[in-house]
Amino acid sequence: EDKVVQSPLSLVVHEGDTVTLNCSYEVTNFRSLLWYKQEKKAPTFLFMLTSSGIEKKSGRLSSILDKKELFSILNITATQTGDSAVYLCAVEARGTSYDKVIFGPGTSLSVIP
C-alpha cells in the first residue's frame, strides 16, 4: 500500500533556530513530491521535487529529494514565528487505473519568540 510518512509529527523551536523536516515515502510509479504549508486555511504550495539531488530554494526554505532512499527534507533557517504551521508532504504517483495524490500526516511546527 502506498504511504507517506513525516517526522517529527510536531516540533517546538525558538526564533532563529534551523529546523529540518523529514518525509519518506513508499509508492509505486513515483512522479513527484510536493511540500505545502498549511496555517488555518488552505495549504500553500512551497516546492515540487521530481529529480534527485537538486536543491530547491525559496528565501529561508530549501528542499531536496533522494529518489534512491525515497525521502525528502525541508529545511527552514532562521525560523520566525510566522513559520508556525503544519507542513505537509504529498506524493503524486501513477496508479494502475488512475493517478494518486497521497499526503503525509504533516509536521506541526511551532516557533516561539
Add this chain to the structure above:
Amino acid sequence: DTEVTQTPKHLVMGMTNKKSLKCEQHMGHRAMYWYKQKAKKPPELMFVYSYEKLSINESVPSRFSPECPNSSLLNLHLHALQPEDSALYLCASSQVWGGYSNQPQHFGDGTRLSIL
C-alpha cells in the same frame, strides 16, 4: 486570499438537508479536485475532474455528488450527510491531471462543514 475561491466558508446543515459547495478558479486550469480534511489529519482526495470529466472517484459515498459545469467551476452537492462527514472540504486546481505537467495544485481556503 488564494486564486481558488470557495463558497461558503462555513456551512451548518442537518442530516436531511441538501446543500452545495462551490469552487471557482480563473487560472485556466483544466484539472480540479475535491479533498476532505478532518481535524489534525492530512487532506484526502475525493474527486478529480480533468477537462470537465470525472477521472477519479475514490470510492466516496454517493451522498457526495460532484459536478463540473465548465472548466472554471466545480460543485459538490451534499445530501443526507452523516455527522462523521463534518470536516474541511478543500477544492484545488492544477494545469492538468495525469501526464508530466510539473505543476502543483493550488488550494482554496476550504468550506468548513458541520453536520448536526
